[in-house]
Amino acid sequence: MSSTLTARTPVAVPPSDGLWFGKDLSTPEPISEEAIERAVALMRSGRLHRYGEQGSGYPEPSLLEQDYATYVGSKYCVAVSSCGAAMFIALKALGVKRGDKVLTSTFTLAPVPGAIAHAAAEAVLVETNADYVTDLADLERKAATSGARVLLLSHMRGHIVDLSATRAICDKYGIAIIEDCAHTMGAKWDGKHTGTWGKIGCYSAQTYKHINSGEGGLLVTDDDDVAAQAILMSGCYMMYDQHILKPGPDVFERWKYVTPNFSMRMSNLAAALLRPQIGQLTERGRRWNHIYSTLERELAKTEQVLIPARDAKEEFIASSIQFTLNLKPHQIERFLKECASRGLYIKWFGVATPVAFTSNYEHWHYLAGKPDIPSSKAVLDQLLDLRTPLSLTNDDCILIGKIVAAATRLAVAVN
Numbered sequence: 001m002s003s004t005l006t007a008r009t010p011v012a013v014p015p016s017d018g019l020w021f022g023k024d025l026s027t028p029e030p031i032s033e034e035a036i037e038r039a040v041a042l043m044r045s046g047r048l049h050r051y052g053e054q055g056s057g058y059p060e061p062s063l064l065e066q067d068y069a070t071y072v073g074s075k076y077c078v079a080v081s082s083c084g085a086a087m088f089i090a091l092k093a094l095g096v097k098r099g100d101k102v103l104t105s106t107f108t109l110a111p112v113p114g115a116i117a118h119a120a121a122e123a124v125l126v127e128t129n130a131d132y133v134t135d136l137a138d139l140e141r142k143a144a145t146s147g148a149r150v151l152l153l154s155h156m157r158g159h160i161v162d163l164s165a166t167r168a169i170c171d172k173y174g175i176a177i178i179e180d181c182a183h184t185m186g187a188k189w190d191g192k193h194t195g196t197w198g199k200i201g202c203y204s205a206q207t208y209k210h211i212n213s214g215e216g217g218l219l220v221t222d223d224d225d226v227a228a229q230a231i232l233m234s235g236c237y238m239m240y241d242q243h244i245l246k247p248g249p250d251v252f253e254r255w256k257y258v259t260p261n262f263s264m265r266m267s268n269l270a271a272a273l274l275r276p277q278i279g280q281l282t283e284r285g286r287r288w289n290h291i292y293s294t295l296e297r298e299l300a301k302t303e304q305v306l307i308p309a310r311d312a313k314e315e316f317i318a319s320s321i322q323f324t325l326n327l328k329p330h331q332i333e334r335f336l337k338e339c340a341s342r343g344l345y346i347k348w349f350g351v352a353t354p355v356a357f358t359s360n361y362e363h364w365h366y367l368a369g370k371p372d373i374p375s376s377k378a379v380l381d382q383l384l385d386l387r388t389p390l391s392l393t394n395d396d397c398i399l400i401g402k403i404v405a406a407a408t409r410l411a412v413a414v415n
Helices: 035-045 061-074 081-092 111-118 135-143 164-170 224-234 249-255 268-278 283-300 327-341 374-380 393-414
Strands: 076-080 102-104 122-126 152-155 174-180 200-204 219-222 318-323 383-387
Touching: 035 061, 061 076, 061 219, 061 249, 076 122, 076 224, 081 111, 081 152, 081 174, 081 219, 081 224, 102 111, 102 135, 111 122, 122 374, 135 164, 135 174, 152 164, 152 383, 200 249, 200 374, 219 327, 224 249, 224 383, 283 393
Parallel strands: 102 122, 102 152, 152 174, 174 200
Antiparallel strands: 076 219, 200 219, 318 383
16 A cells, blocks of 8 residues: 655654654544544434424534533524634624725734635734734724724634733724634633624634534624524524524524525534533643643743743633744744754744645735735744644653754754
8 A cells, every 4th residue: 555745744864963753743632432422323313414304402513502602601602614614704794795894913824814805805914913912003003094894803823912902992993803713712811711802703623723523613792683694694594493592583584584595504413523522621721731831941941932921811722832933034944944854843934835724914815915014024934833732741842842942053053
């Protein structure tokens, strides 16, 4: 049987310093036996679609919606096919139309500007500061001058901006906030869950996030009209009574004939996999943050590495770690090669060509005009990114720190 080498396949001979990592940093946690049993029972029944014309009880996604809304303290939750779908639906539910301007984060992943493009709107990028969060001074300037009525705010890689200050700015200019919480499920700002600070919160259940159904998304809101539109847009075929959490029939009467069905609902199977994982979030968060603090300590031993301090109000869950490497671009290229030769694969947000899940605003040529965001460019040009699977041990973290130190020494020597 032939095999195909991938970017993760260890093919290099360990260098003379003997430092070799070689673990797959994209390895997720196994699905629990409880979730597997639920999924198998569903497959035996054949009822994988969330809506049915006959039968009793509520489908798995409705139960998941109830569980997750309770978890974050939201009135409504709608389970959809992806976080990107949730963001698109959120934009449409807030009345975003073709050509409308939407404020959004510079440091984010492609599905965020993609959701804005899907809604035929125009992204207005807001600067990112050295702490990897939205620059609030630039947000205020663009809130005052852009004409945007929506901010799609990305808590990229789990870094949370001051949400009290953000909301104050947006309230001042009549701007609704949609939070992209793909990387902050379970995280809070000042004791309140991310995703509940604005009008709508959007979460991910993709394999590399905090809970895993392969693909999936959740939308939360306290707004009756947003919830009704989200249910209809996700594709309920007018079977909205099969949602436990739903507005009254009068709200659906306002929307059911004028709201398109975009077929973005979650399946029974995905929801069955996810429901047991909600109860695992707290323990997973504790484990992830232990790994983060250990890596933070080890990486900080290298002089050229800078990791921003986290605000005391930021109750983060770190499923990855980012650091600024104070080197020139050609030196960072050498650094990455040296890490890879030791079996450690680190991503770089300043890379000229998009690679796998990593891209930056310079790669999104569908944006209207070339954004003028010099501060963000300076940050991204030195920003490195490392996944932190829950399988990492303390010894793994120490080894990663040694490899980063060795690779940095060799990169510094490059003229």
